[in-house]
Amino acid sequence: MLEIKNLHAKVGDTEILKGLSLNIEAGQVHAIMGPNGAGKSTLSYVLSGRDGYEVTAGSVTYKGKDLLTMEPEVRAGEGVFLAFQYPVEIPGVSTMNFLKAAVNSVRKYRGESEFDAMDFLKFVREQTKILNINDEMLKRAVNVGFSGGEKKRAEVLQMAVLNPSFAVLDETDSGLDVDALRIVGEGVTALRSPDRSMLVITHYQRLLDYIVPDMVHVLADGKIVDTGDKNLAIELEKNGYANYAEAAA
Amino acid sequence: MSTLSPISQSFVDQHGDAEFAARAPWLDQLRQSGLASFSSQGLPTPSVEEWKYTNLNVLEKLSVEPSSIDQEIDPAELAWLPEDMAAHKLVFVNGRFHQELSEIGDLPDGVRILSLAEAMTSDADLLARHLGQIGTMEDAPVLALNTAFIDDGYVVVIEKAELDNPIEVVFVSQAGDATTHHPRNLIVAKDNARMTILERHIGDGSYLANHGFEVSVDGGSHVKHYRLLEDSAAGINLSTVKTRVGKDSTYDSFVLSMGGQLSRSEIHVACEAGGAHTNLNGVYIGRDSQHIDNTTLIDHLVPNTTSKETYKGALDGKSRGVFQGAIVVAEGADGTDGQMSNKTLLLSDESEIDSKPQLEIYADDVKCAHGSTTGELEETSLFYLRSRGIPEATARAMLVEGFLAEVVEEGVDEVYQDIFKAKISTWMEN
Numbered sequence: 001m002l003e004i005k006n007l008h009a010k011v012g013d014t015e016i017l018k019g020l021s022l023n024i025e026a027g028q029v030h031a032i033m034g035p036n037g038a039g040k041s042t043l044s045y046v047l048s049g050r051d052g053y054e055v056t057a058g059s060v061t062y063k064g065k066d067l068l069t070m071e072p073e074v075r076a077g078e079g080v081f082l083a084f085q086y087p088v089e090i091p092g093v094s095t096m097n098f099l100k101a102a103v104n105s106v107r108k109y110r111g112e113s114e115f116d117a118m119d120f121l122k123f124v125r126e127q128t129k130i131l132n133i134n135d136e137m138l139k140r141a142v143n144v145g146f147s148g149g150e151k152k153r154a155e156v157l158q159m160a161v162l163n164p165s166f167a168v169l170d171e172t173d174s175g176l177d178v179d180a181l182r183i184v185g186e187g188v189t190a191l192r193s194p195d196r197s198m199l200v201i202t203h204y205q206r207l208l209d210y211i212v213p214d215m216v217h218v219l220a221d222g223k224i225v226d227t228g229d230k231n232l233a234i235e236l237e238k239n240g241y242a243n244y245a246e247a248a249a
Numbered sequence: 250m251s252t253l254s255p256i257s258q259s260f261v262d263q264h265g266d267a268e269f270a271a272r273a274p275w276l277d278q279l280r281q282s283g284l285a286s287f288s289s290q291g292l293p294t295p296s297v298e299e300w301k302y303t304n305l306n307v308l309e310k311l312s313v314e315p316s317s318i319d320q321e322i323d324p325a326e327l328a329w330l331p332e333d334m335a336a337h338k339l340v341f342v343n344g345r346f347h348q349e350l351s352e353i354g355d356l357p358d359g360v361r362i363l364s365l366a367e368a369m370t371s372d373a374d375l376l377a378r379h380l381g382q383i384g385t386m387e388d389a390p391v392l393a394l395n396t397a398f399i400d401d402g403y404v405v406v407i408e409k410a411e412l413d414n415p416i417e418v419v420f421v422s423q424a425g426d427a428t429t430h431h432p433r434n435l436i437v438a439k440d441n442a443r444m445t446i447l448e449r450h451i452g453d454g455s456y457l458a459n460h461g462f463e464v465s466v467d468g469g470s471h472v473k474h475y476r477l478l479e480d481s482a483a484g485i486n487l488s489t490v491k492t493r494v495g496k497d498s499t500y501d502s503f504v505l506s507m508g509g510q511l512s513r514s515e516i517h518v519a520c521e522a523g524g525a526h527t528n529l530n531g532v533y534i535g536r537d538s539q540h541i542d543n544t545t546l547i548d549h550l551v552p553n554t555t556s557k558e559t560y561k562g563a564l565d566g567k568s569r570g571v572f573q574g575a576i577v578v579a580e581g582a583d584g585t586d587g588q589m590s591n592k593t594l595l596l597s598d599e600s601e602i603d604s605k606p607q608l609e610i611y612a613d614d615v616k617c618a619h620g621s622t623t624g625e626l627e628e629t630s631l632f633y634l635r636s637r638g639i640p641e642a643t644a645r646a647m648l649v650e651g652f653l654a655e656v657v658e659e660g661v662d663e664v665y666q667d668i669f670k671a672k673i674s675t676w677m678e679n
C-alpha cells in the first residue's frame with residue numbers, strides 16, 4: 001500500500017526527517033510513537049502534501065504511484081487521509097457544507113456520482129451515530145468553538161465519509177477523556193478493513209487498546225529507531241524514550 | 250466665498266433651473282439651506298480628512314443633467330427576493346417613485362409607507378415635522394447637495410406597530426446619458442415599532458446616485474436596514490445615513506457593497522438616550538478598479554449606550570477599499586460599550602485597503618475596542634480543505650465566502666441571510 005524509502009525532509013532550513021523508511025501493507029495498522037519534536041507531524045504533512053515541507057531525498061510510493069508529486073487534493077482523491085493533530089477552524093463554513101464539498105470532490109475524482117443534499121444527509125447520519133455527533137454540531141462552522149473531543153470526533157467523521165485507503169491519525173487520542181477516547185477508539189476500529197491501512201501516531205498505549213496495531217515503530221530525531229509488535233507500545237509507555245536518545249543522536 | 254470647482258458649480262447652476270415636483274415653502278427653505286451649505290463647501294476633496302481616500306473627481310466625467318424616466322423596465326430584472334417572500338414593495342427609477350412597478354399593499358394601523366412626493370400632498374405635516382431634522386450639513390457637503398435637490402424618495406413612518414413583512418425598496422438608475430439624482434429617504438419608528446427594510450441599488454450606464462437617509466428610532470423601537478449596493482460598472486453611488494437612536498431602541502444596518510466604479514456608504518449614528526444600541530455591519534467585495542468606501546461614525550452621547558460594528562471585505566484585481574470607522578464617546582457617557590472590527594482579505598497583489606478605525610473617548614467608565622486586520626488567505630486553512638479533496642480554487646472560494654458569511658450571519662436576520670450569501674457566492678463564481 002505505502003512504501004517510504006529513506007525519506008529526508010526539511011522545514012525551512014532545518015532537516016526534520018533524516019532517512020525514514022517504512023512499509024505498510026494493505027489492511028495493516030502501524031503505530032508510530034516517539035518523543036515530542038521527533039518529526040511525527042512532519043511525516044504526516046509530507047505524506048499529505050503540505051506546502052513548506054520540502055522533500056530533499058527518498059521516495060514515497062502509494063499504490064505503486066509516486067505520492068510526492070501529487071497535489072494535496074489529488075492525494076485525497078487517491079485515498080490518502082490525514083486526521084490533523086490540530087484540526088483547523090474554518091469560520092463561516094458549516095461543517096455540513098464542508099463535508100459535502102469534500103465528499104463530492106473525492107467522489108467526483110473517483111468517478112462516482114455526487115450526492116445531492118438529501119442523500120448526503122442520510123449518508124452522513126449513518127456515520128454520526130457511532131461518533132456521537134449530532135446535527136447541531138454539523139450546523140456549526142468547521143471546528144469553530146468545538147471542544148477538543150469534538151474536534152477529534154469530527155476528524156474521525158471526515159475519515160469515515162471520505163472512505164480513504166490510507167489514513168494517518170496524528171495524535172487523534174491526545175487531550176481526550178476516557179469516554180471521548182472510547183468513542184474515537186471505537187470509531188476508528190470500525191473503520192478497519194482489509195483494504196484500508198492506517199498509520200496511527202500516538203503518545204499513549206491506551207488508544208492501541210482499541211486499535212490493536214500490527215506493528216509499532218519508534219520515531220526519534222527523524223528516523224525510525226525501533227520496530228516491534230504491540231508489546232513495544234506497552235514497554236514504551238512504561239520506560240519512555242530515554243533509551244532511544246542515544247540511538248537517535 | 251471660495252470658488253467652486255466646475256463640477257460643484259454645475260450642480261449649483263442646475264439647481265437654478267430645477268423644477269421640483271414637491272413644493273411647499275418650508276421645503277423650498279430646506280432645499281435652499283442645503284444649497285447654501287453646499288455652495289459654501291463644494292464637493293469634498295482629498296484634503297478633507299474624511300475624504301482623504303475617496304476622490305470625487307470621477308464626477309467630472311459625468312454630466313449633471315437631472316435624470317428622466319424614459320426606458321421601459323423589465324420587472325423581472327428588479328426581482329431579488331425569494332418568490333414566496335411577501336414584501337411591501339417600492340421601486341424608484343432615477344430617484345422617482347414608479348407607481349406601476351411598486352406594490353405597497355395593505356398596511357397595519359400605525360404604518361405609513363409612501364413616496365416622498367406623494368407624502369408632500371397627503372402627509373405634508375408629518376413630513377414637515379421629520380424631514381431635515383437630523384444633523385447638521387456642515388462638513389457634510391454631499392448630504393447638503395442631496396438636501397438641495399430633495400424631491401422624492403421613500404417615507405416610512407411606523408408607530409406602535411410591528412411590520413411582519415419586510416419593506417422592499419429597489420432603486421434603479423437608468424442612464425442612457427449620464428444622469429444624476431438625489432433620492433431622500435425618511436425612516437421614523439417610535440413606540441415599540443418593529444420593521445425591516447431590504448434595499449437594492451442597481452443601474453446601468455454611468456450615473457451618480459446620491460442618497461440621503463434620515464432615520465429616527467425611538468421609544469423601544471427596532472429598525473433593521475439592509476442594503477445591497479449592486480450598481481453598474483460605471484455607476485457612482487453615494488449615500489449618507491443620519492440616524493438618531495433613542496431610549497431602549499436599536500438601529501441595525503447591514504450593507505453589502507459590490508457594485509459601481511465608486512461607492513461610498515457613510516453612516517452616522519447618534520445614540521441619544523440610555524439603552525440605545527446600534528449594530529453596523531457590512532461586507533465589501535471589489536474587483537477590477539472598483540473603489541468601495543465605508544465610513545461610519547457612532548456617537549455615544551449619553552450613559553449606557555452600546556454599539557457593535559463589523560465590516561469585512563475581499564478585494565481582487567486593482568480594487569480599492571476604504572474603511573473609516575469612528576466611535577466617539579462623549580464626556581459623561583459612562584457605561585458605553587463600543588466594539589468595532591474591520592478585516593480585509595486581499596485576493597490580489599494590486600488590491601488595496603485603507604483601514605482607519607478610530608476611538609475618541611471622553612468618558613471614564615467605558616468598554617470600547619477596535620481592531621483591524623488585512624491579509625491573505627491562511628495557508629493552513631487552505632491546506633486543510635485541500636487535504637479533504639477540495640480543489641484549490643474551490644477551497645479558496647469557500648474560505649473567502651466563509652470569512653464574509655460570518656458578517657452576514659451576525660448582521661442579518663436568518664430569513665434574509667441567503668439573499669446576501671447568494672450574491673456573494675455569485676460574485677465569487679465570476
Ligand SMILES: Nc1ncnc2c1ncn2[C@@H]1O[C@H](COP(=O)(O)OP(=O)(O)O)[C@@H](O)[C@H]1O
Pocket residue numbers: 011012014016034035036037038039040041042043
Ligand atoms: N513550521 C516549522 N518551522 C520550523 N520548524 C518546525 C516547523 N514545524 C515543526 N518544526 C520543528 O520540527 C521538529 C519536528 O516537529 P513535529 O513534526 O511537529 O514533531 P512531533 O509531531 O513529533 O512532535 C520540531 O523540532 C519542530 O520544532
Ligand SMILES: [Mg+2]
Pocket residue numbers: 040041042085170171
Ligand atoms: Mg505532532
